[in-house]
Amino acid sequence: MKRLPWFAWSGIFHSAWVYAIGTPVQLDPPLGLPPLSIPAANPLTREKIDLGRRLFMDRRLSHNNTMSCAMCHVPEQGFTSHELGTAIGMQGRSLRRNSPTLYNIGYHLSLFHEGRELHLEDQVWGPLLTKVEMDMPSIGYVVEKVRLLDEYKGQFEAAFGGPVSAERIGHALASFQRTLISGNSRFDRWFYGDDKSALNLREQKGFEIFMGKGRCATCHWVDEKTALFTDHKFHNTGLGWERSMFPERNNYKVQLAPGIFVQVMGALLKSFEPPQADVGRYEVTLDTKDRWAYKTPMLRNVAITRPYMHDGSLSTLEDVVEFYDKGGIDNENKSPLLMPLKLDSEEKTALVAFMNSLTGDNLEALTRDARSAPVTLPVLSKDAADLYMDAVLAAP
């Protein structure tokens, strides 16, 4: 696979030359994954990773101490959320999109479903400041709050040689997230290793369809030595178009209890929030060709990152395969790479079986590692902004 050169990182914050502080960490890619580019301005160290883990798990990083990054990217649920189609944030506010998995997030060349953010170091300010996610009032407020929390005393100094700052918060969180690498799946052992029995015949057949008749690999790339299962590009499959153009249905099949379903009239739900529009990549480029195009997700660990697609609208891999078999949903911007596939039921089963073989071998260890950081710690006695004002007014 061709990789873009990693230009020296420059984000929204000015980053001065960083002297090596802390214990360097080398991430050795597991079988099936390429080496991970680490920005020169934010070399990986044990101290930054530990600090980033604490920040990631800490619910006090939200305005009312209820939301952490991990409340939407739940370690036990594949660093996504199995219980929600689209996410729910601060005080229950609705998000338009599904929480993506963070496994192998360090390999993404753009971030968010339409790729509006470019670097993990900057990305953190999206959720931290957005009203519907963690709702922190300002960047300065976040810095001050973290500075005041006892558990972080001395930690930024140890990791960066200086006090808490916006840039350092981004660096620490990015460093932790880069460690969420997962490969050496059964597929990797079969395809890139020597273990010819790692996949059964059905799974092997599934791979064949993935590469051939199913045309999946035209977007979910598989290279000679490694595979990220993405082309890093944006495509319109029709799902986003349908959701924006026909947001309401006449009726909905609703589960009342396991095995008990009813058809609920759409009209009954008119007193509640309507679905929010989402035009995908177009919202970044304002180029009409990008309407309803979303980033091609990596398919590693896809067996445990349900529900699927940018809006979480497909519950199972079977549903996804059915969707592609029909050629997606027709609309004027639909990717020309999608067309009806005419897969028979054995081929569909095989394709799903193949995708189920993409689960990495270290997921439990990653969960345990994340959970080694505390989730609920004592909150500040007073609001961070008040404590700040008390301190500056008291200063001589």
Add this chain to the structure above:
Amino acid sequence: MIQCKNRFSRKILATALSAIVASGMTALPATSLADETSCSPFTPLIKGQEDLVYVWTLGVEGVGDGSDKLVTVDVNPKSRHYGKVIDSLSVGGRNEAHHVGLSDDRRFLWGGGLDSSHIFIFDIYSDPAKPKLVKIIKDFVEKSGGIVGPHTFYATPGRMIITGLSNNKDHGGTTAHVIYNNKGEHVKTVHIPTAELNGVKGDGYNYDVAINPKKNAMLSTSFTGWNNYMMDLGKMVKDPEAMKHFGNTSVMWDFKTMKPLKIFNTPGAPLEARWNWGKGQDFAVTTAALTSKVWVYMQDNKGEWQAHDVATIGNPADIPLPVDISMTADGKGMWINTFMDGSSRYWDFSDPLWPKEMFKKKIGSQVNMVSQSYDGKRVYYTSSLLGNWDKKGQDDEQFLKMYHWDGKDLKLGFEIDFYKEKLGRAHHMKFQARDMKSLKPLHAEAEGLDNLRVVLNAASAQ
């Protein structure tokens, strides 16, 4: 500061009971209590005219100060402020104010926030007409070992049983009962079973509890985690993933040991738990919000608790959402509110295995809570279910309404528009008397009470 001795000591209670015995009745005051009691049999009662209604009210962004508040309404018809808001105490923030519960001596009111997990304790006896916020518990999640969403506050002697709805790991529905003492200190966390018991697998979800001290039985029900109860209702109904995560079980517990006795399969979010104490009746009731089923729990002739699916409320495909319920004092009838059609329904429960809907009236565009006076003649309604489950736009009416019930019809006594008054969303109600001496003793039996004290103190030593 909020250390409170039970004013209804054993001696007073014994006197009260012997007076009842002397008047020719056995053991307990006539049958069951009205909603006045849906809180706890360990709380003294108002059997006459209630003077005040406290309404735990959710702040709404852009309405007044936007803060959650305890609103005090004068409801004594003899008062010149009858039907008027006489006090509003803002607590700061929007916590997803939900339920309140009276302490064992009715001197304190505990109110919970399902989002912030803060617990607010109000002094409601120094000046019942002007409650004072005396304590905010902000470390419930930390102290309870990760439980989120304090819901029901159910008084037992010296202790408050608090049901949790969620957890701090994934905001799902796996949770616990959390026991606090009257000082506001954590005593113990009791997890809802997730393992299999008597052939039914627990789902770990929780909602409400209700205790029958005579039977040493505690019923708990189940709802859903933070993800769902904080979400817009319409969005949730359209999200098949979200709809897979509701509680489907209820649990009968040995109250003294806090050990589960039996798990029941009662699918579709069984919510409010109520005991009927009618003589020789001892059955409990719940309604399932999603499946619209009425469940009745009774002991069979071997003494084993059994759950009976006895009726369906409205048409489940319309998701009527049966929410609050309230048993009448004689145990023969029950009010059931259905949120979506804003209606209150009166069900005849004289035969608990064959209850029937007798009467239905639309209260507003939406309705959640129902509380009735001990004599059943006054029925109070509020509108709010959850901040994000309430309807939007014009259908978002927010009110407290009082009706007179004559056994045939509901006639409006007064109503307060909570938006016009710039208050917010009206949720849980509790009654109070201005003269605390007028309170009547608790419902629980004397020996039961004493045993419980021992048991709960022992629990605190663990």
